[in-house]
Amino acid sequence: MPIHTILFPSQSFTSILFLYIINLGAARFTQSLFLSLSLSLSLSHTHTHTMVFHVDKDGANDGNVVDYKGNPFDKSRTGGWLAAGLILGTELSERICVMGISMNLVTYLVGVLHMRASKSANVVTNFMGTLNLLAILAGFLADARLGRYLTVALSATITTVGVILLTLATTIPSMRPPPCSDAREQQCEEANGRQLAMLYAALYTIALGGGGIKSNVSGFGSDQFDPADPKEEKTMIYFFNRFYFCISCGSVFTVTVLVYIQDNVGRGWGYGISGGTMIIAVAILLCGTPLYRFRKPQGSPLTVIWRVLLLAWRKRSLPFPSHPSLLNEYHNAKVSHTQRFRCLDKAAILDEYTATDENRNNHWLVSTVTQVEEVKMVIKLLPIWSTCILFWTIYSQMTTFSIEQATFMNRHMGSFVVPSGSFSFFLFITILLVTSLNERLIVPLARILTHNMQGITSLQRIGIGLSFSIIGMAAAAIVEQQRRERAVQQNTIISAFWLVPQFFIVGAGEAFAYVGQLEFFIREAPERMKSMSTGLFLTTLSMGYFVSSLLVSLVDKVTKDSWLRSNLNEGKLENFYWMLAVLGALNFFAFLCFAMKHQYKVQKYINPNDGGVEEPKSWDDRVIEDVEKKESAEGKEGP
Template sequence: MSDAAAKGMVVDFKGNPADKSRTGGSRAAVLIAVTELAERVCVMGISMNLVTYLIGDLHLSSARSANIVTNFMGTLNLLALLGGFVADARLGRYLTIAVSTVITVLGMTLLAASTALPGMRPPPCADGNGVCVSASGGQLAMLFAALYTVAVGAGGIKANVSGLGTDQFDTRDPAEEPAADRFFNRFFFCISIGSAAATTALVYVQDRVGRGWGYGAPAGVMVAAAAAFVAGTPRYRYRGPEGSPLTVVGRVLWAAWRNRGMACPVDPSELHGFHAAKVTHTDRLRCLDRAAIVDANLASDKAVSFPTLTDVEDVKMLTKLLPIWSTCLMFWTVYCQMTTFSVQQATRMNRHLGSTFLVPPGSLSAVLFLTILLFTSLNDHLLVPLARRATGNPQGLTALQRVGAGLAFAVAAMAAAALVEAKRRGAAVDESVVVSAFWLVPQLVLVGAGEAFAYVGQLQFFIREAPERMKSLCTGLCLATVAMGFFLSSALVDASPDAWVRDDLDKGRLDLFYWMLAVLGVIDFVVFLLFSSRHQYKVTANDSAVTAGTENEEQTGEEDAMKISVAVNMMDV
């Protein structure tokens, strides 16, 4: 790494200070955004239709198939945290993305092979007695290797692609600021196009042509995107690794544990870095103050790092966000039902559009993404202005009000899903009556609307409340809610009575599982209201104190951080 890059300066690919006339700008950013389009094609092409392959071709149970999908998506989002950490601490964004595209291509190629090779699938079910042999351990091993290879690669891409894209613009330069704003629109457009292509054309190819082609095509798309990305190497602007905020968190926690036997000083001025602290000392979580105690026995050891009071207070701020964070998990538990059981429901319903065209089960998920786009647009042009007039809040709704609205939509979605499943199951008793699959649209619309509120609200909240030098960690917190929400779904499926989630939905009671999620959603919403009413907002640098239950709406540099985080994650599940 060049000295300029090591100092955090923007450099070209040779390590020299970047020449704005020859590097960066919209052309470079577009080449970067294309990798996100390819990532969406790959990931959405897997998640939105994998459950039908697991049940129909590998003969796995409904519960296990759903958990395979949710565990894959949960792991992908957790690995995105690792991708961000590696980029911040060691490789930088460009190299992390380049390596991740290669890993993703490898994973998609393995997946195409595992679904295309006859030996990687069990024999078809016997028509006479209905006996089905499930996939063997060896057959599943190749499938899992492919899925989690994709998870590693896609996680590295999604964690860094928007950050590298924004590095191509100097937002302090009036000549480049408008182009930076346009980049976010183009980036979101790439996400939308990738998701739409995956849930329509790609799902159709998987169902009608074959899984090998359906997963091989995204591998080709990623190869093309990787080639375009590498071709733009001389045009990019680069920043060297600047260190990860996770490192600070780890240092504080380890130092607090190392000094656990020491008494906390009564006078905080005795803590390391007190006089140079950038934040005010607080009395909450005094146990963490021990991290800022300098052990005289270790003071001469240069290998030992002593956290400062600023480090400790930053970690305290993060821990204060955990109660709200925990209540956001339930939304994503509801969300992932749209990619698993809702798709399975569609296979048992009338999917004809007109007299000839049969809609693939996974393609109904396109309704979800169209709703997200619609409500995201409505939020900016209709709902926010109306809420602004009603509440007097310049942003219309506070961040926590947005999250609360999203949680309410999730509860309504599960209630609607339960009613529709009860109707579908009741009609299945009479084989001459097949309920239309378009009855699934209300629950998809409700979840899509909920994401438009909940996700943006989470981003706004975590960005505003995070310590100044840990703004990037807000993306990690949001990714963690998605991941843990998917894992929670797997746990709830395993904990549910066997009679609820059956291989034959007509003999099960999936509606009761949905009602359980609705009840848990109500409980979660009540807990959220309790935590949000007691949350004390961070006092901003301009000394505009914020009391509990209100938001500071001053326009700050946090707006740029929010745009970056939205670009990274919107519709990224």
């Protein structure tokens, strides 16, 4: 029996949560959190009644998606935009929290803790890199045991704790070195290890929680739409754009309101507001529990990958069978057999020992065709994955050196001085505008021209984003060269609004690249590895930030600190930007080679009214129209 029926036999689950949160205070809220976590854990042990399901090729709705009571979900009462909207609120709060830190942290590290510019940039990129790297671990835990709902709830709670620690680290006077005047600039005392310890503890606690949210919230949101239902699948196409539009709104709020509060009211107030939004987000997430569709954990995807690779190696000397149908569970495969990476097929070869009924079900002795094909699908993602990394290396400059550039420029608007971190506003407002334009104009127009359901494919989006990043670095290099020459030769400080073009161009690139990458990794990966595939996508961000740290360190060493100086007027930051532009161009050509060879995953649609006949369903608009026309001719509604 689901644990929900034991704990709450008659009362509304939502009502219970509201009573606990509003009337009984924080202690009761904590109790309700653990009750909800227990509910999520119970999903992996729930037995459901037999029903007819609409399923896609990966078995998306074959009984593994249930409601909060553990029963097969009811489309009229669960999922859809209401449930997805509540889930997006958690990501919105996480974005307010993380962006409120990363976009203005470099000014705190340089101005208050007296770090060198290159070191402070690496602190920011290492923090963001770790946050996104931990996403792969959180995705693994969600798929293997915890489920997306529980992982998101726990991660949001951890993030809240981290923000509280950061608030303390930036408000306690003993946690920062004494201030120094301009006359003593060369004698400023840098923060010591004890002062940095609490700051780092707070940052990496936030990284732990943020990684769990990032790798699961988009997958949990897309779970609220049935990919086997043509109507819901069309709706889900817009989910990824609206997902990013939503978090970009949070980013705009952060770089305007929160950054101003941090610089003019106090860091404690700024980070305290971030903590408050996370508390509200957790409450909203829990209150929406009855509305969600829950995917039960399907086992460890990393274990499946490791097992297939191990068995393929062990059986490398065995000959291939005369026909693929002789492979283990070929006829029951949820993913069609393919001829790519045939060496992995050996993991599913049946020999005299594994051919028995007892041993063929032991997956440490022989894999199934489904498991082998899932591993192949993951391997297919790696070339595109590798070429997405450098985009985020370029993007990270918008949160580090571009912010530092603004501190050496004229930031006045009349009598008002714009905070350096607030120039990121132009980055995020561009993302909002381009994302809206993309959904309202570009995609509908592209559908007409290409006869493709997506309008613009995920790989085309990524390619557009990569090209924008190259142009953005070239623009940044030109502006920095002009800024430094004016400052050094003419003793003139140019307007900081000359930074707007580089923020605009890179922001437009992110609007395409982020949505394209997120959609590509989620839709192209095996269904039961969706959280891990989201984590795989986020590792491109992680590696991008780490590559930025590596490049900064290498450039410092090779140029002997002549390019990246704390005083940008004494350095050559434009050379660093030109180097990134060249690397971006080389990376773009590599991406084109991989993208032209990539074959999109083909989904299937099962209509139970036709006796369970499978029909191919891909992003090709002709195929989808054929399915819909067939349903219309037969007088049947879509599921």
